[in-house]
Amino acid sequence: MSYRDATIAAPLARPLVTRRTRELLLGYAYLLPVAVCLGGTVLVPILKAIHMSLYNHVLIKPQEYRFIGLGNYARLLGDDVFWLTLWNSAWWVFGSVSLQFLGGFAAALLLHQAFAGRALVRTVTLLPWVIPGVVVALVWEYIYQPNYGILNDLLFRLGWLHERVAWLSDPRLAMPAVIMTNIWRGVPFFAIMLLAGLQAIPDELYEAARVDGASVTQRFWHVTLPLLRPIIVVATATRIIWTFNYADLIFVMTSGGPANATQITSTYTLLQAYSNLDFGYAATLSVVLLLIMLAFTIAYLRVTRGVESVA
Amino acid sequence: MTGRRAGRADLAERVLGGPVLWGGLALLTLFAIGPFVWVFLSSFKTRAELYATPLVYLPKQITLANYVDAWTSSLTPFSRFFANSLWVSSVTMVATTVISILAGYALARFRFVGRDVFLLVFLATQMFPAVLLIAPLLSQWYALGLIDTYQALIYSNFSFTVPFTVWMLVGYFESIPRELEESAMIDGCGRLGALLRIVLPLAAPGVAATAIFAFVSSWSELLFAITFTTQTEMRTLSAGLLYMVGQYEIQWGQLSAGVMISTVPVAVLFTFLQRHLIRGLTAGALKG
Numbered sequence: 269m270s271y272r273d274a275t276i277a278a279p280l281a282r283p284l285v286t287r288r289t290r291e292l293l294l295g296y297a298y299l300l301p302v303a304v305c306l307g308g309t310v311l312v313p314i315l316k317a318i319h320m321s322l323y324n325h326v327l328i329k330p331q332e333y334r335f336i337g338l339g340n341y342a343r344l345l346g347d348d349v350f351w352l353t354l355w356n357s358a359w360w361v362f363g364s365v366s367l368q369f370l371g372g373f374a375a376a377l378l379l380h381q382a383f384a385g386r387a388l389v390r391t392v393t394l395l396p397w398v399i400p401g402v403v404v405a406l407v408w409e410y411i412y413q414p415n416y417g418i419l420n421d422l423l424f425r426l427g428w429l430h431e432r433v434a435w436l437s438d439p440r441l442a443m444p445a446v447i448m449t450n451i452w453r454g455v456p457f458f459a460i461m462l463l464a465g466l467q468a469i470p471d472e473l474y475e476a477a478r479v480d481g482a483s484v485t486q487r488f489w490h491v492t493l494p495l496l497r498p499i500i501v502v503a504t505a506t507r508i509i510w511t512f513n514y515a516d517l518i519f520v521m522t523s524g525g526p527a528n529a530t531q532i533t534s535t536y537t538l539l540q541a542y543s544n545l546d547f548g549y550a551a552t553l554s555v556v557l558l559l560i561m562l563a564f565t566i567a568y569l570r571v572t573r574g575v576e577s578v579a
Numbered sequence: 580m581t582g583r584r585a586g587r588a589d590l591a592e593r594v595l596g597g598p599v600l601w602g603g604l605a606l607l608t609l610f611a612i613g614p615f616v617w618v619f620l621s622s623f624k625t626r627a628e629l630y631a632t633p634l635v636y637l638p639k640q641i642t643l644a645n646y647v648d649a650w651t652s653s654l655t656p657f658s659r660f661f662a663n664s665l666w667v668s669s670v671t672m673v674a675t676t677v678i679s680i681l682a683g684y685a686l687a688r689f690r691f692v693g694r695d696v697f698l699l700v701f702l703a704t705q706m707f708p709a710v711l712l713i714a715p716l717l718s719q720w721y722a723l724g725l726i727d728t729y730q731a732l733i734y735s736n737f738s739f740t741v742p743f744t745v746w747m748l749v750g751y752f753e754s755i756p757r758e759l760e761e762s763a764m765i766d767g768c769g770r771l772g773a774l775l776r777i778v779l780p781l782a783a784p785g786v787a788a789t790a791i792f793a794f795v796s797s798w799s800e801l802l803f804a805i806t807f808t809t810q811t812e813m814r815t816l817s818a819g820l821l822y823m824v825g826q827y828e829i830q831w832g833q834l835s836a837g838v839m840i841s842t843v844p845v846a847v848l849f850t851f852l853q854r855h856l857i858r859g860l861t862a863g864a865l866k867g
Contacts, residue, residue: 294770295689299697302682302741309716309738310704316715378603389604391850393611394857398849399842400799402817406824406838407614410621410831418617421634452614464861513708516801520821537710538802547714554711565706569699 314558317551325548340552349528349536350553356443357532360518361511363447364454369504371451372458379459380466397456405520408449412436436522439529446518446530450511458503465499466492505568509561533557615842622646622835629832645836655833657840659812660819664841667729667815668797671736675744675793676786678737683748684774688757698749704742712738713806720807727813735803740796744789747859751785752778788859791852795845816841 285293324336344350379390396404411419412435423429435445469492477487515534518524524531524539531539534557541550621629625642628635649657686697716735717726725731759781760773768776779786804818814822820837823830849856 291689292691295685295691295694298681298685298689301678302745305678305734305737305741306700306704308719309734310707310712310742313712313715313719313738314707316719317711320714320718374603375607378600378607381600383600383604389608391853393607394853395615395846395849396611398795398799398845400801400817400820400845402799402801402820403838403841406820406834407618409824410618410835411614413831416630416632416634416831418634424633452610456611460857461861464857509706513706513710515708515710520801520824534708534710537708538713541710541714547718550710551714554708554714557708558711561706561708562703565703568706569702 317554317558320547320551321555323548325546325551327545327547336548340549341556343549344552344556349531350533352528353531353533353536356528356530357512357534359443360447360450360530360532361508363444364450364511365504365507367447367451368454368507369458369500371455373462375455375459376462376466379463394456394460396453397460401453401514401516402520404449404453405517408445408452409436409521412445437526439526442522442526442529446521449521450514450517453517454507454511457507461499461503462496465496469495501571505564505571509564509568512564513557513561533560618835618838621831622839624832626832645832646840649833649836649840652833654811655819655823655837656811657816657819657837660814660816661840663729663813664798664815664817665844667732667736668794670729670733671740671797672790672794674733675737675740676790679741679744679748679789680774680779680786682741682745684752684778686745686749687752698746701742701746704738705746709739709802713802716803717806725807727808727810731807732800732803732815733797735807736793736797736800739800740793744793747792748782748785748789751782751859755781784855785859787852787855788857791848791856792859794848795856798845 321340322335322337324332324334324339326332375393379386379393383389411417414420414432414434414437417435419435420429420432423433433441435441473491473495474487477491482490512532513534515532515538518530518532518535519538522530524535533553537550537553537557540546540553620636620638622645623641623643624635624638625640625644628638649655651658685691686694712735716731716738720726720731720735725734755778760768760777763773763777764770799817800815801817801821804815805821808814808818811822816837820834820841823834823837
């Protein structure tokens with residue numbers, strides 16, 4: 269019989285592990301599934317991509333498989349198409365995100381008003397954002413179709429066009445055409461985010477501004493915009509990163525053509541993997557994409573931290 | 580922006596509330612669903628009407644032939660693609676939800692070493708390009724003998740669903756007062772019991788948003804689906820649509836039908852559950 273067993277008001281037997289340790293272990297146990305799942309589908313593949321990028325690895329030429337160190341990276345520096353894709357990516361991101369933002373802001377201001385049938389209009393206008401990317405791409409390919417596309421037909425009827433335009437195969441028009449498609453898809457994202465932001469602004473602020481004699485435009489500049497600033501920053505940064513990575517639309521609509529006019533870095537990576545089966549070079553491109561994204565992410569985290577302290 | 584009762588509305592306000600509002604709404608609605616209406620109409624047209632010049636806008640006689648062809652064709656069996664997409668998206672949805680509830684709860688409630696690192700990893704993972712994962716995952720699934728299986732698609736989908744849903748749920752769980760589950764635990768509930776009985780019912784909108792997000796985004800997934808499947812009968816709707824274009828000269832009638840078949844389920848799901856989805860998504864983003 270130990271001393272503890274003999275006491276009357278004995279505390280419960282001391283657990284093998286302290287409460288603190290138990291909590292710690294339980295926390296890790298809850299994280300185990302997520303760790304396994306992201307380890308296997310994200311972490312290991314990223315390490316593998318870095319590894320692959322150091323090899324000459326073309327699927328149809330297995331006899332040439334060998335370690336080439338930074339050879340693929342050297343090739344990338346001298347690859348004019350790669351530099352062109354970076355330039356195109358910048359246009360793709362800037363054109364898409366700036367106009368998505370403006371359109372989304374206008375939509376959010378409209379949807380914030382009280383009117384009959386608002387719930388229905390909201391749902392309908394947000395639809396382009398949830399439908400599959402390949403569907404968006406094909407719908408617009410059909411609209412842009414030179415012979416039986418509705419865009420040419422409408423412009424004909426309006427008298428604004430006198431000969432058929434091949435929107436997606438004209439090198440000057442292809443990029444604006446795919447950007448337009450991306451805008452259609454992305455406007456709802458900004459509309460949702462900014463609408464949520466608008467609804468979080470207390471009515472009293474508007475009432476107070478009104479009592480002070482502020483006009484509609486003044487209220488917009490001095491109440492709405494400053495209060496929306498945090499969400500504008502977060503939504504725009506998220507969208508920039510996402511658009512830079514997003515390849516589906518262009519991949520389906522033009523595959524980067526004509527003559528690389530719509531080739532962005534992520535579609536170029538896909539092209540290397542699927543058409544040239546050059547997995548070493550595709551891995552190199554994707555690692556470079558990853559590095560650019562990491563730089564963006566670090567900047568993004570700094571900006572959002574800054575925003576959080578302001579908000 | 581709010582009620583009009585406070586004093587005289589200035590001219591700008593009256594214009595904004597009237598013509599600009601209604602004109603803007605009409606434009607917005609047309610912009611959002613116009614392209615869809617066009618494809619919807621085309622999916623009921625006969626071949627002659629589809630390729631007529633000048634264009635025929637409204638089909639004179641409605642035909643379902645495009646749907647029947649797309650649904651049953653041996654080249655593009657949409658019935659099979661539909662079943663594949665439904666299975667892959669449903670399993671992804673359930674697994675993602677369970678995994679991210681556990682992880683989100685742990686990150687919201689336990690203070691353990693490495694918590695901040697985990698949170699940062701989830702945020703950063705959302706920003707990785709999907710193309711980065713394609714080549715390495717292909718060789719990984721090939722080595723494991725998972726090419727042309729549902730598992731390869733479902734596991735790969737985790738790479739983009741899970742980081743986002745965990746991030747979203749951490750915010751949701753943090754907004755639920757700790758005291759509620761602490762009192763349940765004093766009453767004899769275990770950690771897991773408190774999570775299941777107290778926290779989850781309160782976090783239901785967030786969990787619903789998580790589930791819809793996982794379903795909708797795996798329904799839309801394209802790149803993994805075309806990379807990790809080689810046989811026609813293993814294609815999902817997205818992959819099936821893409822192959823339809825690649826096969827031969829595009830049959831716009833069948834393609835329009837395929838587009839409608841691929842869209843309707845997510846559109847319906849979204850229409851009924853958009854409130855939850857939007858609240859969940861914006862809660863995640865507002866948190867920053």
